[in-house]
Amino acid sequence: MPLSAPRKPTFIPSPSAEAVLAESAGDAAFATTLAKGLVVLEAFDAQASMLGNMELSARTGIPRPTVARLTHTLAELGYLRYDQDLAKYCLGARALRMAHPLLAGMQFRQVARPLMQELAESVRGTVSIGLLDGTAMVYVESARSGNVGPHVPDIGMPIPVVSTAMGRAAAATLPAADSALLERQIKTDNAEAWSTHRDKYRAGIQQCADRGFCTCYGEYMPSIHAVAAPLFHARHLKQSFAINCGIPAFRLQPGQLEAEIGPRITALAVSIRSLVNEAEPTIAPREQPRKKVVK
Amino acid sequence: MPLSAPRKPTFIPSPSAEAVLAESAGDAAFATTLAKGLVVLEAFDAQASMLGNMELSARTGIPRPTVARLTHTLAELGYLRYDQDLAKYCLGARALRMAHPLLAGMQFRQVARPLMQELAESVRGTVSIGLLDGTAMVYVESARSGNVGPHVPDIGMPIPVVSTAMGRAAAATLPAADSALLERQIKTDNAEAWSTHRDKYRAGIQQCADRGFCTCYGEYMPSIHAVAAPLFHARHLKQSFAINCGIPAFRLQPGQLEAEIGPRITALAVSIRSLVNEAEPTIAPREQPRKKVVK
């Protein structure tokens, strides 16, 4: 197999220690230590922001002494901070810095922001842009107004593709081959969720094709209804973006999502797309492509 | 104007391959491969968002074949994406996901946001919160209004401590011992910048102590003047936050920073602090501290 071309070039499934270990087995050119270190970093989440070596070992399946050396290294580099009193680690600021070039590359976020804020205030909900990452959507920008309920989108936060309007809208931007691949990944990833949401997932993609947005009534969070529209698909980097609007269910009139908010999110997507095309040099003109021989 | 800026090496207080290698030498419990992998990730920046194995090797000092295996691994895990045509890598969405728990832990950002936006609109500039990370400040939240000039703050973006109002305000939150340590780090990091800005750096810290904010007239970017106020210092995690307000110089009246905007940023800091104290459980009550024996 080729060395530096990822085996599954399009979408990378969620690693999780076992998956990493499984992959490393078959691949000689796989830096196990690096992978394990990243698995350790991924073990932190919003609920478990402080973890000791033992907890990390339990969560990742990596033996304690190994975890200790990894955390030691990560702390040395600033990706983790060590709390002497608690004998626990938490994420360090370097982790955030690492992500900056990625955000900085999406210049359209800057022009989209005020428009998103405007809509959020108008409907008293959240308006966010997400990027497809495996079987999840990752928020890359978010605006909101008022009390928006239990789900507060924030940059970097992942939500599932299969059970959310945003995920389905992003899936709708994909070429057929990638779309099929994504379905298989979702199924592999979480067969139960797939069978639960499959029909509405496909319907959502179809809705996007038909009228430019799709709706989702509390499948991800019961108290939140949402609409989402495809934004665009950057072909060369295989990045798919979508934009959504989430509103607490109790605040919605019957039919309001379909009649009012859906069209508005679609219009917003159109505006952002046009701004992208004129303001985003990354999308159209690239460096001279190095024509590769198709083997 | 922003085109000519990049050549001025945007200061890299990062560990840089040599520093990493140097550290690894003395430390047996240091996972070299993990460190090198992270150095590769750090090699990307806003100007160089797409890099091939060779460029990465040149930037990091790590031999090509080694870089190839590292990038291969990182791509497999989703931290990098590979562009087949260009034969180059760019950061993947997973990098952003990793940082989310860190952001999610700073709940005060959510309440601060609308207040920051309000001030930004009122003065037609940027209002941002930053977190001290070594000798840099890393933006963790930002609001802005109108055309704010060449410097557009964004989450994850680093700026130097020594030459910015925000850095000095953050330094002002530190206990004396940590403050001295930081000075030494800055000096070691970039002796030239230290000697250039030392006096104003110390004056800025003093200003914060005296009247709650400090000013900075274009030391970081000539066209931007700024004020900043200390926010707070989370003792156990050694996290220092500050808040700033930057305004294009041409838009400012003489004395406006001192008379109007400084007091407003100080007042904003006070508001946010009070909200933190009542809404941030992380700050005060923690898990039972594991009292460590002082050796």
Next chain:
DNA sequence: GAGTGCCTGTCCGTATAATGGACAGAATAT
């Protein structure tokens, strides 16, 4: 206060896994 359980951090012989010089193929430049 001794006993027990748990969780720290650390050691060190083993063998695995990372290393990087060297090579071959492809695309562009001369």
Next chain:
DNA sequence: ATATTCTGTCCATTATACGGACAGGCACTC
């Protein structure tokens, strides 16, 4: 056609990561 520079890849060497096992601190219980 030749030279140049990039790409991806191989493989023997050796350094590096591994993880079972140990010792000590803390917080319970009895």
